[in-house]
Amino acid sequence: MEPVLENEKKIELKKSKISNIKVEEFKDFLTVLPALAFFGVFIYYPLAQLFNISFTNWNLIKDSYKYVGLKNYQWLYNGSGKAELINSLRVTFIYTLSEVTITLVGGMLLALLFGKMTRKYAFMRSIVFMPKYVGMSTAAVVYAWILNGKYGILNYVLNIFGIPSVDWLTQQSTALIGVLFLTSWRVVGYAMIIYLSAMQGISRDYYEAASLDGATKVQELRYITIPLLSPTTLFLFVTTFIASMKVFQSIDVMTGGGPYESTNVMVYWIYNLAFVDFRVDRAAVTSILFFIILLVCTILTMKVSDKSVNYDS
Amino acid sequence: MKPTKLFSVFMMSVFMLTSVVACSGGSTGTSGTKGPSASPTENSAEKYAVTKPIKIEWWHAIESQYQPTVDKVVSDFKSKNPNIDVEAIYQGSYADLNNKLVAAQAAGTTLPALAISNTPYVAQYGEAELCETLDPYIKATGFDIKDFGAGLVKSSSYDEKLIALPFQISTQIMFYNKDMADAEGIKIPTKWSEMDEFMKKASKVNNGKTDRYATVIPGWDQWYFEPFFLNNGVKIVNSDNKSTDLNSDKALNIANQIKKWHQEGTAFFAYGKDASANMRQSFLDGKAFSVIHTTSLYDMYAKSAKFKVGMAWLPGGDTNYSEIGGNVLLIPKKNSQEVKNAAWAFMSYLTSKDVNMVWATDTGYMPTRNSVTKTDAAKEFLKTKPTFQVVFDNLDKINPRIQHPAYSQLAKTWMESLAKATIENQDMKASMDNAKKLIDEILADK
Numbered sequence: 001m002e003p004v005l006e007n008e009k010k011i012e013l014k015k016s017k018i019s020n021i022k023v024e025e026f027k028d029f030l031t032v033l034p035a036l037a038f039f040g041v042f043i044y045y046p047l048a049q050l051f052n053i054s055f056t057n058w059n060l061i062k063d064s065y066k067y068v069g070l071k072n073y074q075w076l077y078n079g080s081g082k083a084e085l086i087n088s089l090r091v092t093f094i095y096t097l098s099e100v101t102i103t104l105v106g107g108m109l110l111a112l113l114f115g116k117m118t119r120k121y122a123f124m125r126s127i128v129f130m131p132k133y134v135g136m137s138t139a140a141v142v143y144a145w146i147l148n149g150k151y152g153i154l155n156y157v158l159n160i161f162g163i164p165s166v167d168w169l170t171q172q173s174t175a176l177i178g179v180l181f182l183t184s185w186r187v188v189g190y191a192m193i194i195y196l197s198a199m200q201g202i203s204r205d206y207y208e209a210a211s212l213d214g215a216t217k218v219q220e221l222r223y224i225t226i227p228l229l230s231p232t233t234l235f236l237f238v239t240t241f242i243a244s245m246k247v248f249q250s251i252d253v254m255t256g257g258g259p260y261e262s263t264n265v266m267v268y269w270i271y272n273l274a275f276v277d278f279r280v281d282r283a284a285v286t287s288i289l290f291f292i293i294l295l296v297c298t299i300l301t302m303k304v305s306d307k308s309v310n311y312d313s
Numbered sequence: 314m315k316p317t318k319l320f321s322v323f324m325m326s327v328f329m330l331t332s333v334v335a336c337s338g339g340s341t342g343t344s345g346t347k348g349p350s351a352s353p354t355e356n357s358a359e360k361y362a363v364t365k366p367i368k369i370e371w372w373h374a375i376e377s378q379y380q381p382t383v384d385k386v387v388s389d390f391k392s393k394n395p396n397i398d399v400e401a402i403y404q405g406s407y408a409d410l411n412n413k414l415v416a417a418q419a420a421g422t423t424l425p426a427l428a429i430s431n432t433p434y435v436a437q438y439g440e441a442e443l444c445e446t447l448d449p450y451i452k453a454t455g456f457d458i459k460d461f462g463a464g465l466v467k468s469s470s471y472d473e474k475l476i477a478l479p480f481q482i483s484t485q486i487m488f489y490n491k492d493m494a495d496a497e498g499i500k501i502p503t504k505w506s507e508m509d510e511f512m513k514k515a516s517k518v519n520n521g522k523t524d525r526y527a528t529v530i531p532g533w534d535q536w537y538f539e540p541f542f543l544n545n546g547v548k549i550v551n552s553d554n555k556s557t558d559l560n561s562d563k564a565l566n567i568a569n570q571i572k573k574w575h576q577e578g579t580a581f582f583a584y585g586k587d588a589s590a591n592m593r594q595s596f597l598d599g600k601a602f603s604v605i606h607t608t609s610l611y612d613m614y615a616k617s618a619k620f621k622v623g624m625a626w627l628p629g630g631d632t633n634y635s636e637i638g639g640n641v642l643l644i645p646k647k648n649s650q651e652v653k654n655a656a657w658a659f660m661s662y663l664t665s666k667d668v669n670m671v672w673a674t675d676t677g678y679m680p681t682r683n684s685v686t687k688t689d690a691a692k693e694f695l696k697t698k699p700t701f702q703v704v705f706d707n708l709d710k711i712n713p714r715i716q717h718p719a720y721s722q723l724a725k726t727w728m729e730s731l732a733k734a735t736i737e738n739q740d741m742k743a744s745m746d747n748a749k750k751l752i753d754e755i756l757a758d759k
Contacts, residue, residue: 059441060415060418060419061415061418061419061437061438061441061443062440062441062442063442079754080750080751080754144586144587145587148587148590148591149587149591150591150594150595151591151594167585169585169586169587170584170585170587170588172737253586254586255585255586256586258584258585258586258729259584259585259732259733259736260729260732260733260737261729275411275412275415276408276721276725277721277722277725278415278437278441278721
C-alpha cells in the first residue's frame with residue numbers, strides 16, 4: 001500500500017507544482033501584456049493594414065477602395081515601377097554604404113585623435129560632437145545654402161583657391177555627395193564618442209604586453225584595438241545602416257529626391273507615392289518590399305557578426 | 314505550455330486577428346468613419362445659418378509677411394460675426410498643407426472647417442469627394458457667383474459641381490528690369506516667334522560665359538512653362554484623357570528652343586530645390602534681364618529691387634492665354650453641418666467684394682471679382698501698382714488649369730524629363746518619347 005500512496009503523493013505534488021508554474025507563467029504574461037498590446041496596435045496592426053492596402057487601389061483621400069489583386073505588385077516587379085525601384089535601391093545602398101563607411105572610419109580616427117583625457121581634447125571632442133544636437137531639418141536648410149551653386153559659401157571659398165564653382169545639389173554627380181556632407185558632419189562625432197568609451201574599456205595590459213614584444217603603434221591598432229572594438233563596430237554598423245537606409249529629412253530639404261531622381265532614396269520615394277501622387281496602394285507595396293530588404297540585411301549582418309565579432313574585451 | 318510557446322501563440326493570434334479585421338469588408342473596404350450627412354438638400358438659407366457660438370479652424374499657407382492682413386481680416390470677421398470664433402493656422406507650404414489635409418481626411422478627424430488649397434489639387438480633391446459641394450449654399454444664400462470670371466469658377470469646380478471658391482489668384486507673368494529695357498531699348502516679345510531675337514538682344518554672353526541672361530524660365534514647376542506649350546498648339550492631355558502629345562512635333566519644337574537658349578547661355582532653365590531663390594536673387598542683382606514668375610510676387614520684387622520692375626504678358630503663339638495659379642478655399646465634406654455652416658459664413662466673407670481688394674492691395678494676388686475691377690478701390694489699386702494694368706487688361710485670357718486627377722504625376726514626369734534633356738544636353742526626342750510612355754500609363758491608370 002505504501003508505495004502506491006507514495007506514488008499518489010508524488011503525482012499530487014507534481015500536479016501542484018505544474019499548476020504553480022502555470023500561475024507564475026500567467027502572471028509573467030500579464031506583466032508583458034501592455035507592451036504586447038502596444039506592439040499589436042502600433043506595429044502589427046499597421047503592418048497588417050499595409051499588406052491589405054497593397055492589394056487595393058486606395059488613394060488615401062477617398063473613403064472607399066476596390067481590391068485589385070496583384071496589380072500593384074505587377075507594377076513594381078514588371079511594370080513602370082521596376083525602373084524606379086532599381087534606381088531608388090541603388091541610390092539608397094550607395095548612400096548607406098557611404099555613410100556607414102564615413103561613420104565607422106571617421107569615428108574611429110577621431111576617437112584615436114582626441115583620445116587623450118585632457119581639457120583641450122575634451123573641448124575638441126565637444127566641438128566634434130556638437131552637430132548631433134542640431135536638428136536635422138535646421139542643419140539641412142543651412143547646408144542647402146552652404147552648398148548653393150550660385151551663392152553658397154563653399155563655392156566662394158573654392159573660388160578663392162582658383163577652383164571653379166560646383167552645382168553641388170543640382171548636378172547628378174554631386175547631389176548625393178552634398179547630402180553626405182551634412183549627414184556625415186552630424187553622425188561622425190557620435191561615433192567618435194561611442195568608440196572612445198569602448199576604448200576606455202580595453203585593458204592596458206594588452207598594450208603593455210604588445211609594447212614589450214616590440215609591436216608598433218600601427219600593429220597595436222590592427223591587432224589589439226580594432227579587434228577588441230568589434231562589438232562597438234557592429235553596434236555602430238547596425239544602427240547607422242538602419243538609420244541611413246531610412247534617410248528622409250536631409251533629402252526632402254536639400255534635393256527633393258532630385259536632380260532627376262539621383263537622390264530618390266526609398267523612404268522619400270514611398271512618401272512621394274503616398275502623399276504627392278496619392279498612390280498609397282503603390283506606396284504600400286514598396287514599403288513591404290523595403291521592410292523585407294531591411295530584415296534580410298539585418299539577419300545577414302547578425303550572421304556575419306557571429307563569426308567576426310570578438311567579445312573578449 | 315512553455316512561456317515561449319504561449320508568446321508565439323499570442324502573437325500569431327494578434328496577427329491573424331488584425332489581418333481578419335483589416336481584410337473584412339468584401340470587395341470594397343472602408344478606410345475610416347464617414348462624417349455626418351453630406352450636402353444639404355433644402356434651399357432655405359436658415360439651413361445654412363449659424364445659430365449658436367462655434368469655434369472653427371482655418372488652415373492656410375499664407376506666408377508670414379502677410380500675417381498682419383490675415384489677422385486684420387479674421388478680426389474684422391469676428392467683430393461682424395460674434396458667434397463664430399475663427400482660428401487661422403499657418404500650415405506651411407501648399408504641399409505641407411495638402412499632406413496634413415489629406416492625413417486628416419484619411420483619419421476622419423481633426424479636419425479644419427475651411428482650408429486653402431493650391432489650384433492643382435482641386436481635381437484630385439473633387440475626385441476623392443473631399444470637398445463640400447457649394448452650389449446649394451450659393452443658391453440658398455444668394456451668393457453672387459457670377460461676379461467671378463468663368464475661368465475662375467471652372468478652376469474651382471469638378472464634374473460640373475462647384476467645390477471651392479477662388480480666393481488668392483495669380484497668373485504667370487514676365488517681370489523685367491524696366492530701367493534696363495528703357496536704357497538699352499529692349500522690346501519685350503509678345504509672340505513666341507520673337508523670342509530668339511529677344512534672347513540675343515537682352516542677354517550678354519562673352520566667350521561662352523553669361524554675364525546676363527535674357528530671361529530665367531522656372532523649371533522646378535511645370536506651371537510656369539506650360540503656357541508656352543499650350544499657346545503653341547500642344548494639348549498636353551489629349552481629348553481621350555488617357556494620353557499625352559508632349560512628344561509631338563509642336564511640343565518638341567518648343568522644348569528644343571528652350572534647350573537651345575539654355576545651352577547657348579542666353580536664357581537659364583532653373584531647376585532644383587534652390588532654383589527659385591537663385592532666380593529671384595539673379596534678377597535683383599541684375600544678372601537676369603527678366604524672369605518668368607507669378608504675379609503674387611510682384612510686391613516682393615518691387616520692394617526688393619533697386620530698379621523699376623515692369624510686368625509683361627507672356628509671349629503667346631496661336632493664342633496667348635495664361636493659367637490660373639494661387640489658391641482656392643474649400644470646406645471639407647466630413648465635418649458636421651454646424652461646422653460647415655460657420656465655414657461657409659467665413660468663406661463668403663473672405664471672398665466678398667470688400668475683402669477682395671484688401672488681399673489684392675496687401676499681397677500681390679489679383680482681385681477675383683469682376684465688379685471689383687471697376688470700382689474706385691480698383692482704380693486706387695492701379696494708381697499704386699500701375700504695372701498691374703497689363704493683368705487687368707488680360708483678365709479674360711486667364712484660363713483654368715488642366716483638370717485631371719493624375720495631373721500632378723504627369724507634371725512631375727514632364728518636368729524631370731524636360732529638365733534632364735535641357736540641362737544635361739540630352740536628346741530631347743528620346744527624353745520626351747520616354748516621358749510619353751510613362752505619362753500615358755499614369756493617365757490610363759486613372
